Amino acid sequence: MAKQISQEELHKIVKSVPMLSASASQLLQLTAKADHDLIDVINLVRNDANLTARVLKIVNSAAFGLINNITSIDRAISYLGERIIVSIAVGDCAGKLFEKELSGYESAGGDLWKHDLRTAIASREVVTQSGADISPELAFTAGLLHDIGKALISDYLQGTVAEAVELITTEEGLDYLDAEEKLVGFDHTRAGYELAKEWNLPDELCEVILHHHEPSKAKEEYRALIYAVHLGDNIAMMGGFGTGADSMRYKLDQQYTDYIKIGPKTLATIMLNVDIEFEKLEGSFNGSGEKN
Amino acid sequence: MGQIVLGVGDYGASNTPSDDVKTFALGSCVSVIFLDPKTRTVGMAHVALPDSSINAAKAKEKPGYFADTAIPALLTQMTKFGCDKRGKGMVVKLCGGANVMDTNDTFQIGKRNALAIKKILWSYGMGAVSEDLGKNYSRTVSISVSAGQITLSSPGKPNWQL
Numbered sequence: 001m002a003k004q005i006s007q008e009e010l011h012k013i014v015k016s017v018p019m020l021s022a023s024a025s026q027l028l029q030l031t032a033k034a035d036h037d038l039i040d041v042i043n044l045v046r047n048d049a050n051l052t053a054r055v056l057k058i059v060n061s062a063a064f065g066l067i068n069n070i071t072s073i074d075r076a077i078s079y080l081g082e083r084i085i086v087s088i089a090v091g092d093c094a095g096k097l098f099e100k101e102l103s104g105y106e107s108a109g110g111d112l113w114k115h116d117l118r119t120a121i122a123s124r125e126v127v128t129q130s131g132a133d134i135s136p137e138l139a140f141t142a143g144l145l146h147d148i149g150k151a152l153i154s155d156y157l158q159g160t161v162a163e164a165v166e167l168i169t170t171e172e173g174l175d176y177l178d179a180e181e182k183l184v185g186f187d188h189t190r191a192g193y194e195l196a197k198e199w200n201l202p203d204e205l206c207e208v209i210l211h212h213h214e215p216s217k218a219k220e221e222y223r224a225l226i227y228a229v230h231l232g233d234n235i236a237m238m239g240g241f242g243t244g245a246d247s248m249r250y251k252l253d254q255q256y257t258d259y260i261k262i263g264p265k266t267l268a269t270i271m272l273n274v275d276i277e278f279e280k281l282e283g284s285f286n287g288s289g290e291k292n
Numbered sequence: 293m294g295q296i297v298l299g300v301g302d303y304g305a306s307n308t309p310s311d312d313v314k315t316f317a318l319g320s321c322v323s324v325i326f327l328d329p330k331t332r333t334v335g336m337a338h339v340a341l342p343d344s345s346i347n348a349a350k351a352k353e354k355p356g357y358f359a360d361t362a363i364p365a366l367l368t369q370m371t372k373f374g375c376d377k378r379g380k381g382m383v384v385k386l387c388g389g390a391n392v393m394d395t396n397d398t399f400q401i402g403k404r405n406a407l408a409i410k411k412i413l414w415s416y417g418m419g420a421v422s423e424d425l426g427k428n429y430s431r432t433v434s435i436s437v438s439a440g441q442i443t444l445s446s447p448g449k450p451n452w453q454l
Binding site (some may be wrong): 239240251253262 | 310316318321340342343346347350357390391396401402404
């Protein structure tokens with residue numbers, strides 16, 4: 001039997017996670033605003049020498065196939081788009097959390113980052129392909145952060161996978177979220193929400209993290225965004241990029257059709273685009289695509 | 293012992309008895325497995341989507357990605373090992389094709405993949421002798437070429453055979 005996490009313990013776990021860097025935190029605040037300009041993003045990055053160096057390294061990696069190297073940060077950011085800048089900033093300062101082996105889900109190190117990146121790409125694709133009135137870039141960022149709670153509770157879930165699967169299989173109507181709560185007292189959305197608050201993430205991102213499995217429970221104003229991430233998350237799992245034992249063992253919130261209009265053919269296009277985009281992005285991030 | 297690992301949209305075959313043919317974490321994707329008893333060849337395709345008409349360029353670059361292009365491509369590949377080009381005498385098995393719960397059908401890609409594959413198989417006069425399709429969990433598949441034995445695994449469940 002797994003050990004229950006008390007509210008106090010959860011608080012301690014959250015406090016033990018390093019804070020986001022100042023530039024990552026400001027980038028998340030800035031890009032969540034509907035009316036921000038790319039120039040503000042450029043100015044922010046320019047003030048962080050490490051981030052600037054990373055962005056230039058990535059834009060010049062073989063994955064983007066540029067003939068001439070880009071040396072100016074303005075051009076690099078315009079070329080990559082702000083979603084990639086956000087991924088670099090978040091990945092750099094919270095990399096340990098994302099790369100963590102999720103032993104409580106029987107998932108290897110790096111799986112969480114891949115799942116999050118797939119979800120980010122898929123959430124953005126859901127928005128652009130369905131024509132929903134949501135910022136595609138915000139959907140990307142929200143997708144990237146939606147599952148941070150798994151890294152917090154995974155250690156406590158160690159050795160529970162068979163029990164969790166048994167619970168879901170034998171008790172009608174239960175999904176992995178219910179299993180997490182029964183086994184350790186908190187599910188990954190609650191744990192992630194606590195960390196999001198600690199990190200001072202914008203309200204809409206906190207809400208995505210808390211409600212990404214049940215968007216119908218979220219505040220109306222954020223619901224469309226949360227549905228996009230909810231579908232993005234499911235698309236990532238369907239494509240074979242889950243985080244181990246919980247993959248596909250969640251309910252699809254049926255009211256998504258009120259917010260996102262997609263049919264089977266659009267969904268197929270989204271899944272294909274996610275595969276193509278993921279291959280490109282992953283190659284540029286992990287350095288395997290570096291030019292000599 | 294060699295291991296042939298097939299990613300999404302890949303297909304491959306082997307008649308080397310010490311080989312294992314493997315694919316990881318099938319979600320809504322379906323693994324099409326051909327076992328040819330005559331030549332002792334094992335072939336597999338990791339199919340992601342039912343219909344190549346959504347992107348002809350991708351289908352050309354990666355025929356294993358779509359049901360309608362994967363099966364002809366896999367059969368052609370297997371002729372290199374002396375197998376019949378229309379799959380005569382082959383044993384067909386299918387697995388994967390998991391679905392999330394969606395009452396309005398849109399997200400049932402696993403189901404649509406399986407149906408599309410069966411339709412193409414019928415056009416060759418082929419049909420699966422066993423299948424482990426659907427449900428709501430991911431599957432990893434491993435086939436030993438020497439025994440033609442197919443082992444499936446999923447976290448939290450004991451391994452099983454197909």
